[in-house]
Amino acid sequence: MKISRRAFTTMVAGSLALPLVGSRSAFAADKVVRIGYQKYGTLVLLKGKGLLETKLEKIGYTVEWTEFPGGPQLLEALNAGAVDFGSTGETPPIFAQAAGAQLIYVAHEPPAPRGEAILVQKDSPIKTVADLKGKNVALNKGSNVHYLLVKALEEAGLKYEDIQTSFLPPADGRAAFEQGSVDAWVIWDPFQAAAEVAIEARELRNGEGIVPNHQFYLGAQPFVEANGEAIDVVIEAVGEIDVWTKANTAAAAAELAPSVGIPENVLAKALERQSYGVKQLDAAVVEQQQKIADTFTELGLIPKKLTIADVVRKGKA
Template identity: 60%
Template sequence: MKFSLKTLLGAAGIALGLATSAASAADIPDELRIGYQKYGTLVILKERGVLEERFADRGIKVRWTEFPAGPQMLEALNVGSVDFGTVGETPPVFAQAADADLVYVAHQPPAPTAEAIIVHKDSPIKTVADLKGKRVALNKGSNVHFLLVRALEDAGLSIRDIRPAYLPPADARAAFERGSVDAWVIWDPFLAAAEDALEARTLRNGSGLVNNHEFYIAARPLAEKYPHIVKEIVEELQELDRWAIDNPRAIAKTLAPSTGLAEDVIYVAATRANYGARYLSDEVIEQQQTIADTFSDLKLIPKKLDIPSVVWKP
């Protein structure tokens, strides 16, 4: 049977079109699963619906899941139920030590005053050194874990000189209110809420001790298979941050309903945050390596970590 050149070229075109279509379909995920906490840039992104709008024409569904803190969110990422999320400095260290298949994607600028060790306003505890032998509440593996370690070191103590009470924020606040713990290490907006409602006194915040970066973390399979999708998420975060820098009142209005806190409380937290998502520099990678080495030396994680090996290169 003979075929004309026109017929052969037509068939080749159809085959090429089908192959391109199949490749295009394989180049996008069916669903993007994002983990978020009650407070932060991802909540604003969720409320604005910009990711849904951006990915709608490609049929990518965006599913949002709320978590009480970073460690719980990264546990979900580790078992494959979350693709992307935001956490503080310490949760990804603990997650990597537990062999979570994650990568650091981007970070926000330092916000050291957005976390602190607090005590009751009439507490006899006046300095971090006074915490020796005291019961201190914190969320294990969260960003404030490193703040506590550094503050104790700066005061000539170690984590072994106190009695840690590992509690999530809601339980920690309850323990703090009833006096079951002597101090609480916590981040915004829970920090701002405690200052407002409980008149809590700051014993030491992160200034001069920690950077308190917020990190955007992705499951490695998402970042490696769909790098363009990850880049688009970062682009939307950068666009959001450009707006957020000059609009703390608008941030407060947006986030107050999701947190259940007064707008004035969220406004205080928003002014202590820092905006401007960017990819990780060598300096930031080195800072994360220092945190990982610190926890390894203290035997709080079971092994040494190599932070550069889990940094995504866009």
């Protein structure tokens, strides 16, 4: 069923809780880059090493960091002018663009389709995605796994309407999954790896062959346009962390574990499924992202057709 623009705006406002961070002009007149990050990934490692602070200091900038529970919440903060830059999966920027956010795609990481999956309990009678018909599936609304669920159902011959959905952030999703309140949970690493290790959750379907699962670096468009040199430095630092992490997975897991509160062995499993090599969006990546946007438009989950190419930074990565 299609939803109205007003209903969509209400949905976004109600579902994306904005963390308590200071809001001020996106133009960062005092030369600060405010970065939103999640509990896992390259930006957490970058924060921990202090590499970016050193690089930005050379051009007169400082850094402020704010943690978010998921991509939708991070981009809501970006839209509100509370952060300037951050990283999310594929779906959050589509929902944000549809809601009128002034965002711009700056760069991306290569596909990591094994880094997200539909999970069921180890003793669940559900053996295939087709068995999800009529079942209750938990996921974070507007996150990258939202598209994974849509495509997995499509592959299995089911419609999105054939299942029930419970929209829950990762912590609440894990609790509902463990308690048996939902039949399946669609989630990304490291939460995915943690469930697989701690409670022996069984993978029903990951993204291989159906979704790329890119990670995108996004900025507030006014900030990126006014502070291009600082954005270039951020991406350069991300690239250096990528190279180090790829070559030192165990060390990266050990370094990340204290800050995210997840055991090293779980993080090592997750990091092995992550992709590395930040680069500019090319035509193929833009086309893949456009397909995701078009799918959500057709399902009535966003109220209008989007043009992804309109919000991609040109010439830099």
